[in-house]
Every structure is written in structure tokens, then in C-alpha cells.
Amino acid sequence: MDELAIEAYKTNKPKGTHVLFFKTPFCGTCQLAEQLLTLTLETMNGKALPTFICRAEEWQAYIEEWQVESVPCLVFIKDGHVMQKLYAFESVTKLYELYKKYE
Known part of the structure; x- marks a missing residue:
């Protein structure tokens, strides 16, 4: 899992379905x-x-556009459209099932 700079995303958005994990540095x-x-x-x-x-602080325009309410947040995006946002990271099983849903 690599960090993605906002400039790189603006110029070369991933095609198809991808996932963005929003976080802040001091958030336990x-x-x-x-x-x-x-x-x-x-x-x-x-x-x-x-x-x-x-890094959420660098992505404010998208956070507002996509209505990300808090961090951590996992955003599933398909062809530029938000499919789902996840705030509660309850278990590996739940995350696994969510990934499988959008394969």
C-alpha cells in the first residue's frame, strides 16, 4: 500500500475501481x-x-466533494464515482468481504 500524493491523483487517476485510505499522522x-x-x-x-x-490534510477538496466525515476512512471509487465509504474498521473479515464486493 503506497502513499498517493494529491498531484499524482489529479494528473493520473487510477482507472476502474480503486481504494483510498484517508488518515492523519497523529490519529491513533x-x-x-x-x-x-x-x-x-x-x-x-x-x-x-x-x-x-x-494524508487527509492534503486532500481537502476531495474530502469535501466526497463528503468524507472523519478519519480513518476507506473510500471505494469506481470510474471516478464514490461507491462506498467505510469509517468503522471492525475486522479483517469485514474488510475482506468489502474488497470482494467491489472486485
């Missing part, structure tokens, strides 16, 4: 969510949707 809940997300992606053996880390 974000750190726990990132650990769960990392475990989930590892269980998918490289077959997960492209997933990128986004």
Missing part, C-alpha cells in the same frame, strides 16, 4: 485501521484492488 485510530487494512491486503495475496494511503 487511523494507525489501528491501517494495521487491519494491511493484514487484509496481505490475506488477499496481491489480488486486492489498488489501495492508496492519502
Whole structure:
């Protein structure tokens, strides 16, 4: 899971379905969510949707446009449209099922 700069996203948006993980540097809940997300992606053996880390403070325009209410937030995007937002990172199983839903 790589960090994605806002400039890179604006000039070269991923095609198809992709996932953006919004977080802030000093958010403890974000750190726990990132650990769960990392475990989930590892269980998918490289077959997960492209997933990128986004520093929320750099993405304010998109956060407002997509109505991201808080961090951590996982945003599933297909062809430029938000399909789903997830705020509660309850378990690896829940994350895995959500990824499978949008494959």
C-alpha cells in the first residue's frame, strides 16, 4: 500500500475501481485501521484492488466533494464515482468481504 500524493491523483487517476485510505499522522485510530487494512491486503495475496494511503490534510477538496466525515476512512471509487465509504474498521473479515464486493 503506497502513499498517493494529491498531484499524482489529479494528473493520473487510477482507472476502474480503486481504494483510498484517508488518515492523519497523529490519529491513533487511523494507525489501528491501517494495521487491519494491511493484514487484509496481505490475506488477499496481491489480488486486492489498488489501495492508496492519502494524508487527509492534503486532500481537502476531495474530502469535501466526497463528503468524507472523519478519519480513518476507506473510500471505494469506481470510474471516478464514490461507491462506498467505510469509517468503522471492525475486522479483517469485514474488510475482506468489502474488497470482494467491489472486485
